[in-house]
Amino acid sequence: MADDLFTPTIAPAAYEARRPPWRPQSLIFPAVFGGPTAVTVLALVNGRRLGVSRPAHLAVLGAGLAGLIARLALTLAIFDDGANRPVRLVGALAGGLVWLVASATQKRPFRAYELRSGQPASLWLPGLGAVLVLGFVEAALVALVAVA
Amino acid sequence: MTGPGTQLARVAQLLELNRPEQALAEVGRLPAPLATSPLAFRLRAGALTVLDRWDDVVAVARQGLAEHGPDAELLGRLGLALRHRREHALAERALLDALAIEPENPWLLCQYADLCCAVGQTDKARRLVERAAAIVPDAPAVFASRFQLAYARGDDRAAERVAREFLGAWPDNPVALALHGVAAAQRGRVGTAHRAFGQAAAHDPTDADYADAAWETLVYAHPLLLPLRPLYRLGIFRTWLLALGVIVLLSAAGLNVLAGLSALAWMLFCVWSWIAPPLVRRMVLGRWRS
Numbered sequence: 001m002a003d004d005l006f007t008p009t010i011a012p013a014a015y016e017a018r019r020p021p022w023r024p025q026s027l028i029f030p031a032v033f034g035g036p037t038a039v040t041v042l043a044l045v046n047g048r049r050l051g052v053s054r055p056a057h058l059a060v061l062g063a064g065l066a067g068l069i070a071r072l073a074l075t076l077a078i079f080d081d082g083a084n085r086p087v088r089l090v091g092a093l094a095g096g097l098v099w100l101v102a103s104a105t106q107k108r109p110f111r112a113y114e115l116r117s118g119q120p121a122s123l124w125l126p127g128l129g130a131v132l133v134l135g136f137v138e139a140a141l142v143a144l145v146a147v148a
Numbered sequence: 149m150t151g152p153g154t155q156l157a158r159v160a161q162l163l164e165l166n167r168p169e170q171a172l173a174e175v176g177r178l179p180a181p182l183a184t185s186p187l188a189f190r191l192r193a194g195a196l197t198v199l200d201r202w203d204d205v206v207a208v209a210r211q212g213l214a215e216h217g218p219d220a221e222l223l224g225r226l227g228l229a230l231r232h233r234r235e236h237a238l239a240e241r242a243l244l245d246a247l248a249i250e251p252e253n254p255w256l257l258c259q260y261a262d263l264c265c266a267v268g269q270t271d272k273a274r275r276l277v278e279r280a281a282a283i284v285p286d287a288p289a290v291f292a293s294r295f296q297l298a299y300a301r302g303d304d305r306a307a308e309r310v311a312r313e314f315l316g317a318w319p320d321n322p323v324a325l326a327l328h329g330v331a332a333a334q335r336g337r338v339g340t341a342h343r344a345f346g347q348a349a350a351h352d353p354t355d356a357d358y359a360d361a362a363w364e365t366l367v368y369a370h371p372l373l374l375p376l377r378p379l380y381r382l383g384i385f386r387t388w389l390l391a392l393g394v395i396v397l398l399s400a401a402g403l404n405v406l407a408g409l410s411a412l413a414w415m416l417f418c419v420w421s422w423i424a425p426p427l428v429r430r431m432v433l434g435r436w437r438s
Contacts, residue, residue, distance in 0.1 A: 012237035112268040
């Protein structure tokens with residue numbers, strides 16, 4: 001009887017060289033300093049580099065959208081309330097929650113990448129860029145919604 | 149006078165003593181018919197494997213297979229070398245060919261399990277490791293594969309437990325020491341990791357990876373990185389949770405100045421944790437070079 005353990009399951013093109021991914025854990029920094037949009041964009045790019053499954057991509061995208069909507073809703077509630085609460089903290093928390101999803105879906109593929117002797121790419125410039133550009137865009141969007 | 153059997157036995161003994169360079173030199177001195185025997189190819193591929201000379205392992209294994217036909221050990225070495233060259237599908241083909249000859253060979257089962265871990269197929273890897281463990285539960289290859297499997301699945305506690313068991317069963321094995329170091333580093337125990345990698349390097353000076361890992365952990369023991377120890381020990385998630393919890397609690401208690409100061413300190417800590425490790429690494433490396 002043929003043993004299914006000894007059936008080939010590795011496709012030749014599945015693990016071809018892509019651009020090196022970032023360490024999923026490091027995405028926490030742009031998540032907290034940039035907010036949900038920054039970490040979602042970076043996590044989606046990272047997921048592509050790691051070759052994660054479509055459901056994992058969708059989970060990150062869904063968490064990103066949910067995080068952004070939650071941030072906007074909470075900020076509006078805080079402004080309506082007229083209370084002097086830390087609006088920035090809401091953005092950091094929303095980003096942190098998106099990071100949790102990204103980290104959960106990308107931890108295993110990243111470990112496999114490490115076991116293939118892969119080295120992570122530096123998140124320095126992309127992370128800083130995402131924090132400055134996407135963080136600013138998100139802050140502008142929050143301000144617009146709050147004013148409207 | 150030494151017979152052909154004695155000469156090959158001497159090469160095998162040199163490999164046992166972890167002297168791959170000498171073993172290779174000895175194989176190079178073998179007379180023509182003996183130098184191209186199946187055992188000579190196995191020994192040469194084995195020595196090259198220890199030296200991580202993967203391109204040469206591929207060449208020697210393929211030559212041996214071409215001259216003598218299918219051989220489980222040479223196919224196994226070929227699979228291992230092809231994995232290191234990131235030719236995963238070809239590595240799988242070689243390992244499956246080897247397992248077709250020796251389906252109950254624990255080393256081959258572990259090699260295939262490691263390959264499956266490296267491509268993210270952890271369920272298949274688990275079944276392969278279980279099969280190998282059923283044959284020889286205490287073999288170093290089985291411990292190493294169990295560790296890799298736990299690591300690939302993101303189960304750091306299980307990986308640490310396996311590393312402890314491995315070290316308990318094989319206290320002088322460099323792989324056991326190195327894996328103990330990896331597990332300790334993963335949990336932020338920099339000193340333990342440094343000692344373990346140092347011992348691994350002392351037991352196997354031919355493997356530069358152990359010395360590199362020992363150096364890397366030395367960087368993390370640098371005084372400038374001392375403030376980051378709690379982060380390494382607790383992990384990113386728990387540290388963040390703790391910090392945010394403190395800030396929210398202070399804010400809820402109306403201690404807004406303290407909450408603000410805590411938030412500022414936490415931000416500075418985060419920035420430091422981001423920029424300090426690469427800077428310290430560069431600094432230490434520069435000092436070592438000069």
